[in-house]
Amino acid sequence: MRVNRRTLLAGLASLGLAGCGGSRDRLFGTDTHPADYPTVRAFRHFGDLIAERTQGRLRLTLFPGGQLGAERDTLEITSFGGLDLNRVNLAPLNSIESLTIVPSLPFLFESEAHMRRALDGEPGRRVLASLEPHGLIGLAFYDSGARSFYNARRPIRTPDDLRGMKIRVQNSDLYVAMIRSLGADATPMDLGEVYQGLVQGVVDGAENNWPSYESGRHFEVAPYYSLTNHVMAPEVLLMSKVRWDRLSPADREVVMESARDSVPYMRGLWDARVASAREALLAAGVRANLVDPAPFRARMRPVWESFVTTPAQRELVAAIVAMGEGSA
Numbered sequence: 648m649r650v651n652r653r654t655l656l657a658g659l660a661s662l663g664l665a666g667c668g669g670s671r672d673r674l675f676g677t678d679t680h681p682a683d684y685p686t687v688r689a690f691r692h693f694g695d696l697i698a699e700r701t702q703g704r705l706r707l708t709l710f711p712g713g714q715l716g717a718e719r720d721t722l723e724i725t726s727f728g729g730l731d732l733n734r735v736n737l738a739p740l741n742s743i744e745s746l747t748i749v750p751s752l753p754f755l756f757e758s759e760a761h762m763r764r765a766l767d768g769e770p771g772r773r774v775l776a777s778l779e780p781h782g783l784i785g786l787a788f789y790d791s792g793a794r795s796f797y798n799a800r801r802p803i804r805t806p807d808d809l810r811g812m813k814i815r816v817q818n819s820d821l822y823v824a825m826i827r828s829l830g831a832d833a834t835p836m837d838l839g840e841v842y843q844g845l846v847q848g849v850v851d852g853a854e855n856n857w858p859s860y861e862s863g864r865h866f867e868v869a870p871y872y873s874l875t876n877h878v879m880a881p882e883v884l885l886m887s888k889v890r891w892d893r894l895s896p897a898d899r900e901v902v903m904e905s906a907r908d909s910v911p912y913m914r915g916l917w918d919a920r921v922a923s924a925r926e927a928l929l930a931a932g933v934r935a936n937l938v939d940p941a942p943f944r945a946r947m948r949p950v951w952e953s954f955v956t957t958p959a960q961r962e963l964v965a966a967i968v969a970m971g972e973g974s975a
Contacts, residue, residue: 672704674890676732677721679713685920686734686789686882687711689913693884696905705898707732726782728889736791737880738819746777748954749963751880753825754944757971759793762879763914765967773963775883784886786906790917793876795938797860798852799845802936803873806830806946815841815853821954825877828946838863845869854878861924872928872935875943884909 674694678687687709694707709732715721718735725733740747749755749770756762765771766788775785796803796814803809810830816822818835826833834850838859844850845868852869854877860866884906891899929935955964 672706674705674707674731676707676709676734677715677725677730678709678711678734679718679721680711680734682711684711685913685916688916689789689909690732690734690884692912693905693909696908697901700901700905701898705901722783722885725885725887728782728887731887731890733885733887734789734882735885736882738817740778740883741819741821743781744777745957745960746774746963747883748821749960749967750774751819751821751878752951752954752964753821753877753947754940755964755967756879759790759879761971762881763790765970766881767910768970770963770966770970773966778883778885779888782888784888784891786884786886786903787910789882789884789910789913791880791882792856792858792917792921794854794856794878794880795873795875796852796854796877797865797869797872799869800851800871802871802934803875804936804938805942808873812851813849815844815850821950822878824950824953825947828950829943841865842868856921857924857928858920861928866928866931866933870933872933873938874935875938875940877940877943 674697676690676694678684678690680687690709690711691707694709697705697707715724715730718733719739721730721733722735722739724730737747737751741751750762750766756765766774771788775788778785796809798812798814800812801808806829809826812831813834814826814831815836816826816833817838823833823835834844836844836850841850841853842864845853845865852871853865854875855863855865860872866872886902891902894902951964955961
């Protein structure tokens with residue numbers, strides 16, 4: 648039976664507001680990814696840990712697959728307490744908290760290990776803490792993979808290979824600026840429209856991680872996959888501050904520890920998903936090529952200057968860069 652989104656959201660909001668004077672044992676969460684996606688499975692694991700550690704007193708009801716709407720919509724509902732928990736990408740947070748822009752910067756992270764080290768450390772804690780004034784408690788970061796370019800024309804080995812191409816991007820000013828700095832034409836487009844856009848020539852290519860490249864069947868019409876690994880922006884697991892404030896100190900500790908403990912579980916699922924997608928795609932004839940990131944990174948200076956504009960952002964960038972392999 649299909650969920651009536653408006654009725655369900657109204658019901659959840661009334662539950663949240665009705666609970667302001669006391670406690671309830673049910674936590675409601677949402678994730679736009681499908682039920683078998685690593686973030687959703689990790690979200691459920693997080694809920695299982697909470698239930699186990701509270702002897703079943705706190706339990707999670709999760710709505711995956713975008714049942715409650717797009718991330719921007721559910722994020723607003725979470726901030727005023729209509730939803731307890733949410734898993735979102737960094738992009739919809741960029742407009743409300745400038746520090747969340749930093750982990751999304753192109754070519755910020757030298758490797759996946761660098762990204763995880765920074766997000767697990769003080770830089771990551773700083774970003775999560777910055778969300779509290781906006782009605783959100785940042786619990787943990789989940790992986791969203793390394794994004795690379797794919798297209799229907801040719802391998803991308805240097806920025807000049809992108810010149811003149813129409814590249815689909817998320818509806819993000821940062822991503823648009825990145826594509827333009829590389830000499831290509833940025834075309835914002837919903838993910839569900841990309842396959843048809845590639846077929847019809849509306850776009851020549853796009854950029855995403857191995858699992859999304861596979862699951863969207865984009866490789867069928869854009870077989871050149873160039874490993875630029877240009878963005879490694881994470882996902883974020885959030886809790887409504889309204890709901891957080893109603894938890895006891897002991898329950899807050901359980902929620903925070905359970906969130907942290909779900910991260911290695913999620914990363915194991917993610918790494919396996921990436922490996923299986925890569926193997927399947929190469930077997931299907933995808934032509935993948937390695938890329939020297941240096942010429943691409945050199946083009947990012949004006950992009951960084953445009954989006955890193957506050958002292959707090961600059962300090963965060965410096966802290967993350969200092970944790971890279973080249974600084975060890």
